Amino acid sequence: MTDNSALDPEDRKIVTLARSARARNGVPEGAAVRDDTGRTYVAGTVALDSLKLSALQTAVAMAVASGATSLEAAAVVTEAEGATEQDRAAVRDLGGPGTPVLVAGPDGAVRATVTAG
Secondary structure, eight states: OOOOGGSOHHHHHHHHHHHHHHHHTSSEEEEEEETTSEEEEEOOOOOOSSOEEEEHHHHHHHHHHHHHHEEEEEEEOSSSOOOOOOOOHHHHHHHHHEEEEEEEOOOOOOOEEEEEE
């Protein structure tokens, strides 16, 4: 488990935004990404009959749809142990393999930081 107080303030912000999205929408996951200009994009899990996206995939899609061309960091709040390969691939597509992905539990405590790699 990572001490959140040791996180960069901007990383702490995207974890907080991801946690808020999860709680506000009552979805299994919340996510937030920060683009290379500092803008953030926040999303929850999408679970429709015709469309299923994880929160992180949705946040990346929102960034792309808003004109982002790169990512600095991503965060996902989930009960899962880590970021899935599909989530890491979405971040990698926009941010590159070295983009950090913060994985936090429902309490907001960061459990791991992995790269999109």
